[in-house]
Amino acid sequence: MNEYIVSDSACLIALERIGMLGLLSEVFSKVLIPPAVQTECGIVQPWLQIEAPSHDTLIRALRLQVHQGESEAIVLASERSVACILDDQKARRVARDVGVRVIGTVGVILRAKRHGAIEAVKPILTALVTHGFHLGPGLIDEALRQAGEQQA
Numbered sequence: 001m002n003e004y005i006v007s008d009s010a011c012l013i014a015l016e017r018i019g020m021l022g023l024l025s026e027v028f029s030k031v032l033i034p035p036a037v038q039t040e041c042g043i044v045q046p047w048l049q050i051e052a053p054s055h056d057t058l059i060r061a062l063r064l065q066v067h068q069g070e071s072e073a074i075v076l077a078s079e080r081s082v083a084c085i086l087d088d089q090k091a092r093r094v095a096r097d098v099g100v101r102v103i104g105t106v107g108v109i110l111r112a113k114r115h116g117a118i119e120a121v122k123p124i125l126t127a128l129v130t131h132g133f134h135l136g137p138g139l140i141d142e143a144l145r146q147a148g149e150q151q152a
Helices: 009-017 023-027 035-041 056-063 068-080 089-097 105-114 122-130 137-146
Strands: 004-007 030-033 048-050 083-085
Touching (some): 004 009, 004 068, 009 023, 009 035, 023 105, 030 068, 068 089
Parallel strands (some): 004 030, 004 083
16 A cells, blocks of 8 residues: 545545544555645544645636635645545536546545455445435445445
């Protein structure tokens, strides 16, 4: 595992709420967040590195379409040539438009299972929904299918 990732606040907040924030450090060698994301979520972990993106013009341009944390995360991911964890559909589209690879919180959970960090996806998805994280039934079904946990 030698993969860096940039995260927006939604994934951090969701995983912290269910006591699974450490999954990120088990799945990625380095997790970067921009200052706006740190301000939004207030999460401090030794493995979570705050790094400011430098392309202010692009941040301002993206800010016309998405929130400050999302715009900074997208620009930081672009500058570092790494993927970005985003769950908001509009932010995901904007990121792809500027050439940033996107993964969502569910993708992180699936990756955690593939890496052996968790045994099952379903209990984590259930906990997320219970704690107010919106996951559509189609996404849950697809995640369970990919994890090999779909019911017959």
